[in-house]
Amino acid sequence: MSHDNSKPLMRFLLLFSRQGKLRLQKWFTPMSDREKKKIIRDMTTMVLARQPRSCNFLHWKDLKIIYKRYASLYFCLAIESQENELLALEVIHRYVELLDKYFGNVCELDIIFNFEKAYFILDEFLMGGEIQETSKQVVNRCIESSDMLQETMEEYMSKPAF
Amino acid sequence: MSPSVPLQEMIRAIRSARTQCEERGVIQRECAAIRAQFRQVDNGARSHNLAKLLYVHMLGYPAHFGQMECVRMIASPRYSEKRVGYLGAMMLLDEKQDASLLITNSIKNDLSHSNQYVQSLALCTLACMGSAEMCRDLAPEIDRLLRASNSYIKKKAALCAVHIVRKVQDLGELFAPAARSLLSEKNHGVLHGAVVLITELCERNPETLERFRKTVPDLVQIMKGLVISGYSPEHDVAGISDPFLQVRILRLLRILGRNNEAASDAMNDLLAQVATNTDSTKTVGNAVLYETVLTVLDIKSESGLRVLAVNILGRFLLNNDRNIRYIAMTSLQRIVGTDHNAVQRHRGTIVDCLKDQDASVKRRALELSLALVSASNIRSMMKELLLFLSSCPPELRAQAASGIFYAAERYAPSQRWHIDTILHVLTTAGGDVRDETVPNLIQLITNASELHCYTVHKLYRALLNDISQQSLVQVACWCIGEYGDLLLRGECQETEPAQVTEDDVLDALETVLQSHMSSPATRGFALTATMKLSTRILDNVDRIRSIVSIYGSCIDVELQQRAVEYNALFRKYDHMRAAVLERMPVIEKNSPGHTNGESAGEPMKEIQPPKVKQGEPLLPQQPANQVCDLLGLLGGSEEPLQPSPAPGLSLNTASTAGGDLLDLLGGLEPTPPAPAPTVTVYEKDGVTLTLSCEKQSDSVLTVTLTASNSTDSDMSSFTLQAAVPKSVQLHMKAPSGDFLPARGAAKVTQMVVLNNPNKVNLKMRIRVSYTSQGSAFQDTVQIDSFPGLSAAGH
Numbered sequence: 001m002s003h004d005n006s007k008p009l010m011r012f013l014l015l016f017s018r019q020g021k022l023r024l025q026k027w028f029t030p031m032s033d034r035e036k037k038k039i040i041r042d043m044t045t046m047v048l049a050r051q052p053r054s055c056n057f058l059h060w061k062d063l064k065i066i067y068k069r070y071a072s073l074y075f076c077l078a079i080e081s082q083e084n085e086l087l088a089l090e091v092i093h094r095y096v097e098l099l100d101k102y103f104g105n106v107c108e109l110d111i112i113f114n115f116e117k118a119y120f121i122l123d124e125f126l127m128g129g130e131i132q133e134t135s136k137q138v139v140n141r142c143i144e145s146s147d148m149l150q151e152t153m154e155e156y157m158s159k160p161a162f
Numbered sequence: 163m164s165p166s167v168p169l170q171e172m173i174r175a176i177r178s179a180r181t182q183c184e185e186r187g188v189i190q191r192e193c194a195a196i197r198a199q200f201r202q203v204d205n206g207a208r209s210h211n212l213a214k215l216l217y218v219h220m221l222g223y224p225a226h227f228g229q230m231e232c233v234r235m236i237a238s239p240r241y242s243e244k245r246v247g248y249l250g251a252m253m254l255l256d257e258k259q260d261a262s263l264l265i266t267n268s269i270k271n272d273l274s275h276s277n278q279y280v281q282s283l284a285l286c287t288l289a290c291m292g293s294a295e296m297c298r299d300l301a302p303e304i305d306r307l308l309r310a311s312n313s314y315i316k317k318k319a320a321l322c323a324v325h326i327v328r329k330v331q332d333l334g335e336l337f338a339p340a341a342r343s344l345l346s347e348k349n350h351g352v353l354h355g356a357v358v359l360i361t362e363l364c365e366r367n368p369e370t371l372e373r374f375r376k377t378v379p380d381l382v383q384i385m386k387g388l389v390i391s392g393y394s395p396e397h398d399v400a401g402i403s404d405p406f407l408q409v410r411i412l413r414l415l416r417i418l419g420r421n422n423e424a425a426s427d428a429m430n431d432l433l434a435q436v437a438t439n440t441d442s443t444k445t446v447g448n449a450v451l452y453e454t455v456l457t458v459l460d461i462k463s464e465s466g467l468r469v470l471a472v473n474i475l476g477r478f479l480l481n482n483d484r485n486i487r488y489i490a491m492t493s494l495q496r497i498v499g500t501d502h503n504a505v506q507r508h509r510g511t512i513v514d515c516l517k518d519q520d521a522s523v524k525r526r527a528l529e530l531s532l533a534l535v536s537a538s539n540i541r542s543m544m545k546e547l548l549l550f551l552s553s554c555p556p557e558l559r560a561q562a563a564s565g566i567f568y569a570a571e572r573y574a575p576s577q578r579w580h581i582d583t584i585l586h587v588l589t590t591a592g593g594d595v596r597d598e599t600v601p602n603l604i605q606l607i608t609n610a611s612e613l614h615c616y617t618v619h620k621l622y623r624a625l626l627n628d629i630s631q632q633s634l635v636q637v638a639c640w641c642i643g644e645y646g647d648l649l650l651r652g653e654c655q656e657t658e659p660a661q662v663t664e665d666d667v668l669d670a671l672e673t674v675l676q677s678h679m680s681s682p683a684t685r686g687f688a689l690t691a692t693m694k695l696s697t698r699i700l701d702n703v704d705r706i707r708s709i710v711s712i713y714g715s716c717i718d719v720e721l722q723q724r725a726v727e728y729n730a731l732f733r734k735y736d737h738m739r740a741a742v743l744e745r746m747p748v749i750e751k752n753s754p755g756h757t758n759g760e761s762a763g764e765p766m767k768e769i770q771p772p773k774v775k776q777g778e779p780l781l782p783q784q785p786a787n788q789v790c791d792l793l794g795l796l797g798g799s800e801e802p803l804q805p806s807p808a809p810g811l812s813l814n815t816a817s818t819a820g821g822d823l824l825d826l827l828g829g830l831e832p833t834p835p836a837p838a839p840t841v842t843v844y845e846k847d848g849v850t851l852t853l854s855c856e857k858q859s860d861s862v863l864t865v866t867l868t869a870s871n872s873t874d875s876d877m878s879s880f881t882l883q884a885a886v887p888k889s890v891q892l893h894m895k896a897p898s899g900d901f902l903p904a905r906g907a908a909k910v911t912q913m914v915v916l917n918n919p920n921k922v923n924l925k926m927r928i929r930v931s932y933t934s935q936g937s938a939f940q941d942t943v944q945i946d947s948f949p950g951l952s953a954a955g956h
Contacts, residue, residue, distance in 0.1 A: 008328070022220060030256045030291070037222070055484045055522050083491055084456075088447035089410050090399070091867045112177075113170050115220065116213055119249055127318060128289035128325040130358050133351045134406040142314070146279050150242045 008129025010080040011063055012039065015111065016147075018072055020044040024113050024118055028129030043076050072108045075154070090130050091131065098125055101140055120159050121148065169213045189218055201230045208235060209246040210740070214251055216246075229261045230255050234779065236268045244272070248283045257293035259764040266296045273303050278314055281307075289325040297326040301333050310338040313349035320344065320355025324362050336364045338370060345380050350397055350404055353384065357410045364417050375418050378425050382432045385411050389436055400444040412436075412453040419461030426462040433458055437470055448478070448486055452493075459497055472497070472504040473697055479511040482518045491526035497535045509534050513543070516550045521557075528558060532565040541574040544583060552590045559594040563587050567599065577610040581617055585634070589624060590718075592631030600636050605749045607641060615654045618645040630679045636687045639674060642667060643691025644746060647698040653887065664702045668692065672709065684716055689721060691712060693728045697743045707732055759778065839949040840868075846941060849875035849902075849930060851882075855948050861921065865914040865948070871902035873934070880932040882912050887925060891917040902932065924948060 008028050017022040022040060031039075046058060058154040060064040060078070067076045075092045079085070094145045096106075098121050103110040111118050122140045125130055133139050172192055179185035192214060199211045212231055219225035232254060235247025255262040258653070265287070272284035273660045285307075288300060304326060307319035323337045341363060345358035347627065364371040388411075397404035415433075419426040436454045441447040451474055458471040477489030492536045494512070498505045505512075513536065515527035528550065535543045546568070551562045566587055576582035586605050596617035607617050621638035629635050642649060646667055653659050674680050674688040710732065713725035732738050848871055857864045872878050880900045886892045895913040901909055918924055926948075931940040 005597075008324075022222070025220065026627050028290075030258060032258075051521075053484075053519065053522050055488045055520065056360055057485065057488055076350070084409055084453050086445055086447060086452050086485065087406070089485070090405060090446055090449055092915065113173055113715075115217060116246065116249060120245070123249075123252075123286050127286055127321045130321055130324060131354060131406050132317060133440075134320055134354055135350060138351065143278075146245070149279055 007080055009079055009083050009093060009131075010088075010126065011080065013078075013126075014040065014043055014076040015075075015118075016040075016044050016047075016074050016076070017108060018048065018074070023073060024115060024122075026119075026122060026126075027076060042075075043078075048072055052098060056125065064088075066090045067090065070096050073111070082091055093127075094136070095122065095125060098139055100135070102143060117143075165922050167767060169210055169217065171517040172214050173217060173607060176217075176449050182885065189221070192717065193223070197227060200228070209240075209243050209414050216250055219253060222348045225254060233261060233264045233268075236265050236272075238805075241277070244280060244283055248287045249747070251287055252290045252411045254711050256291050257296075260864050262291060262293060263295065263495055265737050266299055268302060269296070273300065273307065277310065281311075281315055282318055285315070285322050289318070292322075292325060292329065294298050294329040297329045297333070301330070301336060303653070305336055305340060307371050307667060308337065308344070313347070313352050316344065316347070317349065317351035320352065320359050324355075327359075327366065333354065334366055334370060338363055341372070341771055342377070344375060354407050354410055355382075357407070357414050358907070361410070361417060363412045363413070371418070375422065375425050375778050377419055378415065381411050381415055381418075382429055384579075385415075385432055385436065393624045399446045401441050401442075402450060405450050408436075408450050409453045412450070412457050414621045416457040416460050419457070419463075421462070423462050430467060431455075434467055434470065437467075437474060441832075442477070445483065445485070448481075448483075452478075452489060459493075459501070466500065469504060472501060472508075476508040479508060480517065484523055485513060486519070488520065488526060490519070492531055495526065495530050495533065496885065498530065502534075503932045506534060506536075506553060509539070509543075513546045516554075521555055524554065525558060528554075528562055528565065532569060535569040535573060537573045538568065540575060541579075544569070548583070548586055550592070551587065551926075556594075559591045560596075562593050563595045567595075567602075578613055578616065581606060581610060581613060582620075585620060585624065587657055588631055588634040588637070589628070593632045593721040595633055600633050601635075603639055605757050607637075608746060611748070613649040614641075614645045615651075616657055617641055618649045619654050619657050619660060622649055622667070623660075623669065625674070626702065627676055629674055632681050632684050633729060635674055635680065635684050639671065639684070639691040642671065643687075643694035646691075646695045650699065664695075664699045665705075667695065667699075668702060668705055668709070671695075675709075675713075682720060683716070686724065689724055693724075693731075694743045696732075697740050718854040836902055841949040843867075843945050844928070844930065844941075845942040847939070848942075849877070849932070851928070851930065851943070853945065853949070857934075858915075861917055861919045863914060863918065863948070865925070865926070867912045867928070868912065869902060869912075869930075870906045870908075871904060872905050872906050876902065876904050877932040877934045879938075880910055880930075883929040883931070884914055885927045885929075886916060887922055888922065889918070889922050893917075 010028050013024070013026040014022065016022050022044075025040070041045060042060065043065065046053055046060065046065070047132055050058075050067075051119050054066055056066055058067065058158055063078045064083065064085055065073055065076060066085055068089065071076075075096065077088050077092055079088050090124065099106040099111070099118065102117065103114070121139070121143055121152070124133060124142050133142075171793075175192075176185055176187050195209045196215050199207065208231070212228060212235060215225050215231075217226040219228075228250060232250035233248050234244045236251060238247065240245055251265055255265070255881040267286045269288055272280050275281050275284070285304075286298065288304075292300070304319050304322050307315055311319065321340070323341075327334045327337065337359060337545060339357055341359045345360075347353055347356065360377070385408065388408055391403070394403050397407070399405050400406070415429050419429055433454055437458070438449065440450050440454070441692055442451055449662075455471040455474050458467050463471075463641055464884055474492075475490045477720070478486045479494075481487055481490075486652050491512070494505050494508070510532075512527055512530050515523055516531060518524055518527065531543065531547065531550075535547075547562065547564060547566050547569070551559065551566065552560055566775055567584065570583045574583070581603075584599070584606070587604075588599070593734050607614070618641045621634075621641045622636060624641070626637040647921050648654075649662050649667060650664060671688050671692045675685055675692070680688070691707055692706055700708075710725050714729055716722045722742050723859055724950060731742065735742075746951070794908070840852050840854040842850060843853045850870050850872065852868045853865060854868075855863055857863055867882055869880065871880075878901055880902045882897065884892060893915040895915070897910055899908075899910050902908070911928045914926075916924065916926075926945045927942060928945065929940060929942045931938065933939070
């Protein structure tokens with residue numbers, strides 16, 4: 001088995017609505033804007049075309065695409081072809097749980113109006129295309145602390161909260 | 163300039179735009195405001211503005227004017243601004259942008275910040291978009307953090323180091339010692355990061371891998387702790403303790419155990435333990451089991467463990483969750499070569515998955531089933547595969563059909579079974595088979611001589627049933643044309659006898675000819691078959707003549723040409739008809755020059771299987787072991803190509819390129835003057851034949867034959883026919899005439915174009931025939947060497 005090891009476990013993560021509107025994009029390898037746009041088009045087309053009771057794995061180029069729908073949002077994670085698809089499903093699920101804990105019964109609107117928070121949470125969970133923290137509680141605590149830091153600083157500087 | 167609205171108001175405004183145009187308008191206004199704000203001195207709302215820009219960017223609008231703002235924000239002392247600034251950097255800057263270098267200094271400073279959340283921002287950004295240069299610059303800093311910081315920072319530093327190693331391979335050495343010591347940490351995040359880092363180092367450098375093999379016992383210990391020890395609420399997922407870490411460790415073990423007996427032994431027990439103890443009722447447990455299986459199959463595990471692993475996959479196949487079934491199949495596919503017998507044990511389950519609802523699972527099941535076909539299970543497997551073919555999704559039919567053909571060819575228990583199988587496929591999925599199926603099947607049929615009767619009966623019945631499947635119809639027509647006499651005889655051992663009259667058969671063929679469903683190629687088959695029957699039936703020859711003459715005015719040029727030539731065969735060459743349309747001999751497999759439809763000037767070629775280069779000899783006395791091809795009958799039972807166009811037609815029209823219907827010989831060019839050297843190849847009874855040749859290209863040779871008559875009487879109907887070895891393609895141009903006046907008053911020239919792509923020994927046999935003083939003469943000469951060519955004929 002050959003290993004091209006210059007690539008992380010995950011290549012990209014996309015969140016989009018049932019109408020194909022992008023709600024979050026995280027790219028774990030450098031890519032041009034044009035490539036990114038093309039990938040977004042391809043992913044939304046492919047995933048939205050899937051039958052409801054199909055399996056959650058797709059092949060696309062040299063990658064495996066793991067996708068799962070949560071309410072009105074599709075989570076689409078691309079992993080290298082030798083990686084564990086079942087674990088990728090768990091990664092998606094973990095992220096949803098983290099969002100849910102933070103926002104309290106998270107829905108698409110939360111992610112739209114607080115997109116930067118969604119990114120901050122993601123950046124405590126994943127990093128450089130790999131899993132960073134495996135404990136839900138640790139991630140949640142860190143986000144809360146960071147928020148607190150921000151608010152405190154804001155209060156101190158008597159500027160409106162973000 | 164209108165003041166910028168806070169982020170959420172802007173989002174609301176954008177979302178309430180009813181059209182794309184309106185949205186663009188809102189965004190343009192906002193971006194203008196943002197730009198203006200960027201130009202101002204610190205106004206306290208900088209993070210709002212950048213956040214707005216990032217939102218707009220996510221909608222797909224250009225935002226590069228924000229790059230410098232990101233750089234400024236990152237350098238700000240305020241945490242809220244840094245946070246958005248770094249986020250912006252990760253979204254707008256990548257290593258290809260020049261501006262990314264500008265943040266290197268800020269990152270360096272923030273890596274040593276007193277607040278760990280600021281450090282975290284820097285680490286995260288570096289791991290996300292750090293260029294090789296930045297990585298080189300900051301590597302020592304990262305190494306420091308790997309050794310001396312809290313767990314929160316250590317785990318981030320570890321992943322940062324991973325990124326650095328990916329960008330700058332040599333720096334791997336720098337991090338190896340720290341990575342090693344991190345394995346003794348208790349914090350799961352740090353452990354996970356350490357395992358990822360070690361994995362990366364080992365995969366890049368074989369020497370590093372050697373050194374890290376010593377950590378196998380430590381890794382085994384950690385795993386044991388996770389698998390056996392009590393409930394740990396912080397890392398528990400559905401009863402599995404930190405599945406993410408477990409999978410990562412299993413992956414590292416795989417790399418360390420590969421190709422190494424000692425390491426594989428050291429992990430054997432652990433793997434068995436994980437495989438048996440992991441709860442497989444939820445996906446997360448199956449994720450761990452899956453990784454375990456992958457590891458077991460990749461290292462030098464003992465056979466018992468391997469069987470255990472394959473059995474896990476077998477259990478996966480029965481799982482309700484189609485994701486699990488799918489990955490079981492992909493894994494089995496990977497090992498079907500190496501662990502064939504183990505996979506065979508699960509053949510039943512795999513075959514059942516052919517009926518799965520999910521298209522991906524079906525596809526996998528098909529691939530795996532085809533890989534599991536063997537001589538011992540061919541009959542039962544084929545039943546399942548044919549059943550699958552009749553109901554499978556359209557996108558899988560071509561693959562299924564060709565897989566079935568391949569399996570049938572390799573393992574057919576009998577010729578009859580083989581033919582039946584192919585016919586079955588053609589009946590169910592005739593539209594999805596490849597082009598070479600038709601000639602392949604014909605070749606198979608000719609080889610099964612004792613089954614000709616059976617085959618033609620079966621095909622005839624299939625034809626009566628359905629004439630829409632072109633491949634099937636083509637083969638059926640060919641067989642009826644070839645073995646029609648057997649069909650009419652009525653008796654057949656292998657199948658029920660049927661009373662088939664000559665009219666019945668001709669009706670069937672005519673139906674094909676007239677049907678709008680028949681493709682032009684199919685109609686060609688039908689017409690030729692009809693013609694062939696003229697020598698196999700007794701009573702209805704006139705009916706055939708009339709069919710043939712009707713198609714003489716068909717709009718389709720190909721059919722018209724054939725019909726006219728067949729007409730000519732009736733009218734002027736009736737004495738040759740029987741021989742021309744004789745039964746074909748067995749076609750040999752894999753003859754050189756077997757191509758599909760390729761022809762060099764042989765217009766009839768697509769009717770016949772392209773492999774038919776040998777055919778029946780023209781005259782019975784021709785010995786069967788001739789080196790050469792048919793004398794003048796390339797393409798089999800068609801009209802001989804070489805004789806000049808029917809006399810009576812002006813030879814001038816015969817030489818117009820492509821225009822004349824009776825131009826059997828493809829594109830004509832005026833015969834070029836024969837270039838030197840010239841060699842006399844035949845001299846007898848006053849007829850002299852000389853030959854000269856000219857190389858046109860690497861494989862193409864033009865041969866010019868010149869005949870003259872030195873006797874005192876004229877010769878008429880002078881024709882030359884030529885035959886060459888199998889792989890050589892022959893194309894005879896129209897002769898200059900067929901009348902050789904006495905005493906060499908004029909000559910007849912004939913040009914022959916030869917294409918010898920396989921560079922075989924070039925030989926040519928020429929038959930000379932003419933009428934002189936009321937008697938017909940015929941003679942043959944073989945030419946073994948051509949002037950101007952080496953002995954090898956190149």
